[in-house]
Amino acid sequence: MTVQGESAEHQWVDDHAGPVVRPYAVTRGRARPVTGTFDLISLVTATRADVSAEVGLGPEHLAIVGLCQRVQSVAEIAAHLDLPVGAIRVLLGDLVARNLVQVREPRTSAGLPDNSVFEAVINGLRAL
Amino acid sequence: MDYGHSERPAGATPLPTAIKILIAGGFGVGKTTMVGAVSETRPLRTEEVLTESGVGIDDLSGVESKSTTTVAMDFGRITISDDLVLYLFGTPGQDRFWFVWDELALGAIGAVVLADTRRLADCFPSIDYFEGRGTPFVVAVNCFEGAKQYRLDEVQAALNLDPGVPVLLCDARRRESSKEVLITLLEHAMKTRDARRTLD
Numbered sequence: 001m002t003v004q005g006e007s008a009e010h011q012w013v014d015d016h017a018g019p020v021v022r023p024y025a026v027t028r029g030r031a032r033p034v035t036g037t038f039d040l041i042s043l044v045t046a047t048r049a050d051v052s053a054e055v056g057l058g059p060e061h062l063a064i065v066g067l068c069q070r071v072q073s074v075a076e077i078a079a080h081l082d083l084p085v086g087a088i089r090v091l092l093g094d095l096v097a098r099n100l101v102q103v104r105e106p107r108t109s110a111g112l113p114d115n116s117v118f119e120a121v122i123n124g125l126r127a128l
Numbered sequence: 129m130d131y132g133h134s135e136r137p138a139g140a141t142p143l144p145t146a147i148k149i150l151i152a153g154g155f156g157v158g159k160t161t162m163v164g165a166v167s168e169t170r171p172l173r174t175e176e177v178l179t180e181s182g183v184g185i186d187d188l189s190g191v192e193s194k195s196t197t198t199v200a201m202d203f204g205r206i207t208i209s210d211d212l213v214l215y216l217f218g219t220p221g222q223d224r225f226w227f228v229w230d231e232l233a234l235g236a237i238g239a240v241v242l243a244d245t246r247r248l249a250d251c252f253p254s255i256d257y258f259e260g261r262g263t264p265f266v267v268a269v270n271c272f273e274g275a276k277q278y279r280l281d282e283v284q285a286a287l288n289l290d291p292g293v294p295v296l297l298c299d300a301r302r303r304e305s306s307k308e309v310l311i312t313l314l315e316h317a318m319k320t321r322d323a324r325r326t327l328d
Contacts (some may be wrong), residue, residue: 118315
């Protein structure tokens with residue numbers, strides 16, 4: 001981190017930097033996760049029922065573990081924690097590195113899924 | 129590592145597969161309305177904070193001079209089954225956020241382009257984008273009260289669409305109508321995929 005003292009802090013709190021300040025304070029200045037890519041619809045589930053505070057984990061990490069007792073997408077986690085997706089990706093990287101969450105990446109390769117997937121979705125929609 | 133907690137049994141079960149459909153169209157055409165009409169909860173909002181060149185991990189110098197933009201996306205979830213979850217994403221309205229579209233379109237199984245006949249040109253960029261990318265899409269004309277009703281073939285001609293692209297009327301506020309749009313899209317996407325396979 002090259003930000004030093006209070007004068008640097010003032011530079012953050014201008015109109016342009018405004019939305020950046022809190023998210024990247026939460027990630028302690030990191031813009032990229034230590035591991036993983038995390039698509040918006042990557043699904044995340046906690047591997048443990050609860051995690052107590054430990055060194056390197058902030059309240060937002062614990063909040064994600066709490067939220068992901070039910071399977072959630074990266075986008076949903078971001079929405080519920082009211083943080084930008086970029087910050088959530090960093091936090092998820094930390095949790096993956098500690099085996100506290102399990103992630104399933106969506107298929108993003110070229111081509112469309114099989115009929116079984118389409119039919120399941122169509123039937124699911126009809127049943128709504 | 130031992131955290132002193134037992135593994136949750138659910139952690140052993142396979143996670144569901146997630147798929148996504150995009151809801152595109154001009155500003156105020158009803159994208160979020162449609163997302164809300166069929167989703168299991170009210171639409172959620174997620175934000176990407178973007179800087180011109182991205183924020184480097186160790187390079188915070190000059191951050192104050194980079195312009196940052198927040199791009200908001202509204203989305204909803206439909207749990208189809210224990211192993212399948214569908215997400216609907218409303219695309220950001222402004223053309224300058226194309227790079228967000230690229231991320232959204234990656235892996236999307238299809239798109240709904242919502243159109244308003246009073247401002248038909250607003251949906252041109254969305255149509256161009258999905259045509260160029262080869263993403264299967266349908267055009268759903270959201271029937272606003274007070275708007276002149278056009279025949280579907282008139283809309284199709286005005287949009288200069290490929291004859292195979294479905295065009296249908298809808299009321300984005302209504303669940304049944306929005307469901308019909310999504311089902312039409314899924315059927316069209318299946319046909320598109322089969323046609324491409326035949327060509328290969």
